[in-house]
Amino acid sequence: MRAAFPSLFVLPSPAALGRWLAMAILASLLSACGYNDFQSKDEAVKAAWGEVVNQYQRRADLIPNLVATVKGYASHERETLEAVTKARAQATSIQVTPETLNDPEAFARFQQAQGQLTSALSRLLAISENYPQLKADAAFRDLQSQLEGTENRITVARQRYIAAVQEYNVLARSFPTNLTAKVFGYPVKPSFTVENEKAISAPPAVKF
Template sequence: MRLRIPTLLTLLVLLAGLLSGCGYNTFQTGDEAIKSAWSEVLNQYQRRADLVPNLVATVQGYASHEKDVLTQVTQARARVGAIQATPELVNNPEAFAKFQQAQAGLTSALSRLLVVSENYPQLKADAAFRDLQAQLEGTENRITVARNRYIKAVEGYNVSVRTFPNNLTAMLFGYTVKPNFSVENEKAISTAPKVDFARPAPASPAAAAPTDAGRPSPAPGY
């Protein structure tokens, strides 16, 4: 027996209400929020990767013998570029971990490069280098913001997937928790690498400490 149109519409309305009440719509909203946040993370990471070739070339012009550090940065960027950051990556914990590891490697290599640059006053005074330095600092800050937004989006989604009664809908439709930036990178998430060369290096403790030869002799009887 075929259902009448009014009856079918009633069933559809009831089904929509059940799905909404059990978190189905919440999953859709959360999934879209994650996709949007992830796109911004990738955008900022790509912005940083695009700065690397010019940064390496500029440093190389003043410190060509720092081959190890320059090579590390170039290789770290190559590892980042080798990862296909597709939308499906956020659903694959293993692939997400590899992406995270590659980005952390580039962050570390860039930090070492900037530390080495402290030893070259002419490099620090170069206008092109200072411009790249400012761009990198701004990009690192935007990466921090984008990552934090992604973390919050995934956190909200994962809570929905794991709590009752939404978890029943999640099991029915195959929704699972998504990987997030790991706890061991929390410091990197909250603190952008230091790229300010304006302040002079602090004096070493040995240089600051007075020597015995420069101390006055004690008064007699003391």
């Protein structure tokens, strides 16, 4: 009597086959309508934005020591020193999250605050030209060097963010992927505007 062996291949039930087919069709449709592209470009924008925020925070971290050093040689420049301190406090008080990218008003507040801080820093560095002893101070020169490097990294980070947003927004505005954007909640993202571009993109002049 021959032993009965179980079949090596078990055909799926019609219901299971239907589910697999539906999933395959859905995956194909999502790919065709740009859903996968939205996911990858959205992540690219978030990564670029994170680097922008990190570099601005690094600049903010340098400011207290810079202000303290300048105050040691130019304490009577009180108005300029207070302006920098106030601008830094305003910039760092703004809560920045990935959701900021979906809120044009919050993004504009962040951009404006950073622009004001850039302007205040420019004025602070300008007055250092009037104080030879301050310019010769090793700590001040080191802070200037760090600030210059940070400003350059801010510029690069912003350029990368602008490029990433441009690619994403083209997808969000173009047909038929704009329909996918509406269905799955991928709104057009804000970028740095022309109005404040000059103030924000031009780093404070750092002279030695």
